[in-house]
Amino acid sequence: MEKMPQWADVVLVPLVSLLLASIISAFVILAIGESPWAALKLMVNGALGSSYGWGYTLYYATNFMFTGLAVAVAFHARMFNIGGEGQAILGGLGVALVCLYIPWPHWSLALIGATLGAALFGAAWALIPAFLQAKRGSHIVITTIMFNFIAAALLNYLLVNQLKAPGMEPATPKFAQATHLPSFQDMFSFGDTVLFRGTPANVAFFVAVLACIAVWVLIWKTRLGYEIRAFGHSESAAKYAGISPTKIIVVSMLISGGLAGMMAVNNVMGEAERLVLNAVEGAGFIGIAVALMGRSHPFGVFLAAILFGFLYQGGAELALWTSIPREMIVVIQALVIMFTGALDNMVRAPLEKAFIAFSKSHAKAEG
Amino acid sequence: MDLLFNIQVWDSTIRLATPLLLACLAGLFSERSGIFDIGLEGKMLAAAFMSAAVAYTSGSVWVGLLAGIGASLALSLLHGLASITFRGNQLISGVAINFLAAGLTVVVAQSWFAQGGRTPQLAGAARFEQIELPFASAVADVPFIGPIYADLISGHTILVYFALLCVPATWWLLYRTRFGLRLRAVGENPAAVDTAGVSVIGLRFSAVMICGVLCGIAGAYLATGLQAGFTKDMTAGRGYIALAALIFAKWRPWYALSATILFGYLQAIALRPDLIESSFGFEIQGQLLDALPFIMTVVILAGFVGKAIPPRAGGEPYVKER
Numbered sequence: 001m002e003k004m005p006q007w008a009d010v011v012l013v014p015l016v017s018l019l020l021a022s023i024i025s026a027f028v029i030l031a032i033g034e035s036p037w038a039a040l041k042l043m044v045n046g047a048l049g050s051s052y053g054w055g056y057t058l059y060y061a062t063n064f065m066f067t068g069l070a071v072a073v074a075f076h077a078r079m080f081n082i083g084g085e086g087q088a089i090l091g092g093l094g095v096a097l098v099c100l101y102i103p104w105p106h107w108s109l110a111l112i113g114a115t116l117g118a119a120l121f122g123a124a125w126a127l128i129p130a131f132l133q134a135k136r137g138s139h140i141v142i143t144t145i146m147f148n149f150i151a152a153a154l155l156n157y158l159l160v161n162q163l164k165a166p167g168m169e170p171a172t173p174k175f176a177q178a179t180h181l182p183s184f185q186d187m188f189s190f191g192d193t194v195l196f197r198g199t200p201a202n203v204a205f206f207v208a209v210l211a212c213i214a215v216w217v218l219i220w221k222t223r224l225g226y227e228i229r230a231f232g233h234s235e236s237a238a239k240y241a242g243i244s245p246t247k248i249i250v251v252s253m254l255i256s257g258g259l260a261g262m263m264a265v266n267n268v269m270g271e272a273e274r275l276v277l278n279a280v281e282g283a284g285f286i287g288i289a290v291a292l293m294g295r296s297h298p299f300g301v302f303l304a305a306i307l308f309g310f311l312y313q314g315g316a317e318l319a320l321w322t323s324i325p326r327e328m329i330v331v332i333q334a335l336v337i338m339f340t341g342a343l344d345n346m347v348r349a350p351l352e353k354a355f356i357a358f359s360k361s362h363a364k365a366e367g
Numbered sequence: 368m369d370l371l372f373n374i375q376v377w378d379s380t381i382r383l384a385t386p387l388l389l390a391c392l393a394g395l396f397s398e399r400s401g402i403f404d405i406g407l408e409g410k411m412l413a414a415a416f417m418s419a420a421v422a423y424t425s426g427s428v429w430v431g432l433l434a435g436i437g438a439s440l441a442l443s444l445l446h447g448l449a450s451i452t453f454r455g456n457q458l459i460s461g462v463a464i465n466f467l468a469a470g471l472t473v474v475v476a477q478s479w480f481a482q483g484g485r486t487p488q489l490a491g492a493a494r495f496e497q498i499e500l501p502f503a504s505a506v507a508d509v510p511f512i513g514p515i516y517a518d519l520i521s522g523h524t525i526l527v528y529f530a531l532l533c534v535p536a537t538w539w540l541l542y543r544t545r546f547g548l549r550l551r552a553v554g555e556n557p558a559a560v561d562t563a564g565v566s567v568i569g570l571r572f573s574a575v576m577i578c579g580v581l582c583g584i585a586g587a588y589l590a591t592g593l594q595a596g597f598t599k600d601m602t603a604g605r606g607y608i609a610l611a612a613l614i615f616a617k618w619r620p621w622y623a624l625s626a627t628i629l630f631g632y633l634q635a636i637a638l639r640p641d642l643i644e645s646s647f648g649f650e651i652q653g654q655l656l657d658a659l660p661f662i663m664t665v666v667i668l669a670g671f672v673g674k675a676i677p678p679r680a681g682g683e684p685y686v687k688e689r
Contacts, residue, residue: 028471032478080458128665138668139677141458142614145405145607146661146668153658160654288462325477325484330470334463341459342449 004355009348010300014293014340017347018307021335028331034324042321043314053313055184055199060283061309062201062266065208067287068305069215070260072296076219077252078232083129083144084260085284086151087122091261092268093155094121096163096275099175110179114269115207115262122261123254125151130253134246140253148284159277171276181270204266208305211259212298218255219298228252260284282330289333292340308333373642374518376635381523382593384631385530386411386585390609391616391623392530392537393581399541399618400574401554401680402450405461406442407582408606409468414439414586416472419486419597420479422493428591431493435590436583442468443579451571454684465606473599484599486590495524495592524592526584533581537620550574554678557685567685585609611664617675630660 026036047053067084074081081087094117104110129143156170165173181203184196219225231238231248239245263283268275286308293307294300315329339347390407397404414435422431442464449460473484480486500521507517541547549570553560557567589605590597612630616622636643637656644650667675 028474032474080456082458082462132665132669136668136670138665138670141405142610143665143668146611146665149604149607149661150658150665153654156657157652157654161652285462285466288459292459323477323481325473327470327473327477327484330466331474332470334466334470337459337466338445338449338463342455342457342463343453343460345453345455346449 004352008351008355010295010297012351013344013348014295014300014304016351017339017344018293018336020339020347021332024335025328025332029324029328032324034322039318039322039324042317043310046317046321047310047313051184051188051195052197052199053317055196055201056313056316057306057309058184058205059199059201059266059271059309060312061305062205062208062270063263063283064286064290064305064308065212065302066263066266067260067284068290068294068301069211069287069298070256070258071287071291072294072298072301073215073219073228073252073259074256075291075296076225076232077228077248078235079133079249079253079256080141081126081144081253081256081260082141082288083126083147083257083284084287085280085282086144086148087125087257087260088263088280088284089148089151089155090125091118091122091264092275092279093158094118094261095264095268096172096175099179099269100163100172104176104178107179107181111181111203111207111265111269114179115265118261118264119258120261122264123258125261126253126257127250130250130257133253134249155275156277159275163275165274169276172274174274175269179269180273181265183270200271202266202270204270207262207265209302211262212302215259215301216298224251260287286333289337289340293336373639374514376632376639376642378519378522379638380628380632380635381519381527382631383634384627385523385527386589386593386605387609387612387627387630388530388624389526389533389581389585389588390606391612391627392533392620393578393585394610394613395537395616395618395620395623396550396574396581397578398613398681399554399678400550400571401557401678401683401685402446402571402575403457403461403682404446404575404578405458405610406446406464406468406606407578407609408602408604409461409465410439410442410579410582411586411589411606412465412472412600412602413442413468414583415590415601416476416486416586416597418583418587419489419590420476422591423487423489423596426491426493428489428493428495431591432584432587435587436580439583439586440576440579443575443582447572447575450684451568451575454686457682457684469600472597476597476599486597489591489595493591494595495526495588497522498525498528524588526588526592529584530588531624534620534624537623541620546573551678554680557680558688561685561687567687571685582606608660611660614664614675614677615660615667618678633659 029036029039047057070084071081095114098114098117102113125147129140129147132138132143133140159170163172165171184201188195227243228248231243235245267279272279290301290304290308293304311329311332315326318324319326390411394404394407417438418431418435421434422428446460446464449455450457476484476486503517503521506513541551549560549565553567553570561567589601608630612626615626633656637653
């Protein structure tokens, strides 16, 4: 059977999906009495027009890179890890414990320690769902949803009781000054020119970029990555080739949970510098949209994460200057998930037909 | 044991279990036909908003109820389109529907009412009234039976009684009618149903639509019965608790009733920390009660206490053989 060229599959299908999502969003904005064109200009200016805007865009993008990679790795093993939210909550707990109870001499060591703590806690939270899927056949989607709620309750409990700082707010004390991660403002301001003033983007962005590269190496350059992809394509073939399903399910979910947990290095250690309730703010779920949009490829995830970072910062600007509430971004996110994930066939089939018709007429003209 | 014999606790159990029960039965229809639905939450939320908004503007709760069902049906149609017609991933479609509802309800509420994503308070005919069953005040003084009849059984809105009636109705429809037999069959072995000349797509769409109607009623109950108006994210995870109850109930109607009553009871006692302390002699953290439905469901899923086996064709789009 004829297929469309790979570039169309990788680039065109997500772009058409994005276009469809934007058109519907534009109609929603029109329906509530605002101008979509003005809204878009405001978003671009607010998110990309200054180093201040970029400072927030890249901060959000860092979160989404981690959670997007988490979903993408699980997708390669044909599993849907919807528990990024809970794993990121637990990652935050790991970061908080590492930063609060170990006297770090320098931020670079603290960064390594916190990254490990975050990954360890995130992975641990994915372990039980993974094990139940592998050994008991309980559906990973259902168990990870349940674990999101259990994680939220657990964190709520700890912040109200054991870890609470003096005062009314359910939050941990501020981390020590030595664990302060350099922000983009610290790193990229020279002399009198202050760039990224007051924005939360920090060195964790580079950790996220490294994670993208590491996932690329893992999935396409290692034996484990090969086994994960083989298992994702066909479980029976993988079994026949001597690949243990239990091992792949558990290991890929541990990696996935670890990546989701590592998001906490950015939002807990880099931005808040203490652990608060609801620190994840839905980033775990945005990872689903990012992974779908990025076609589960680390480079695609990188780009999609920046796109969603732009949407988030742009959405904040919209809420500030217009009557369009921040939740508009949730609508766009939903539409992207719908078109790139569930309605993929609807977008793909006409494109495929068009390509086949084009190549046939081309062949006739040449022949 | 104040907790077990407190009429007020059981009264609020019934109130809190009602939306769970309706959503759980909604999910039961959909999943029994082989369509996974994690979008129960979103459909309830959309229905809660539409019913409150229309009930406020029209002044009639019944018109509001219809509008709520309409909103929920629209999302069901979208789910059916994505997962049946275009054979997409049912789980991803459900996730998208949840976000769509979470975003759109606030955006539209802000645009219509400009109250920060809420609807105005509902009053009078824009809410479901509590129904006083016959002789409730007359027998209230009879010991034991009186309070149970007057406070526990009587004095709920009509949707509560409707939800309870839905349980035997669902059982009858699923196990005693031709439609029910086919519906269950299409969730186990769609190819067999197709071979028998019955439309798989038609059956699945009707199941998804029934699910939409029930979710719509559940949402309308939240905004116009349990509370007086829509607030942002007012479903607060109830769609997921209903999903947990569905697994707990092993996809069966009568078990669904007991599972949702159990989870409703947990929500009800979480509201009464004083009673918990006097019954057990120590405090139980509210967070533990919040997490308990999910923890119990994981234990059931793990198969330690009776295995929950989902419909066999669940989650798989049906592709006709050629």
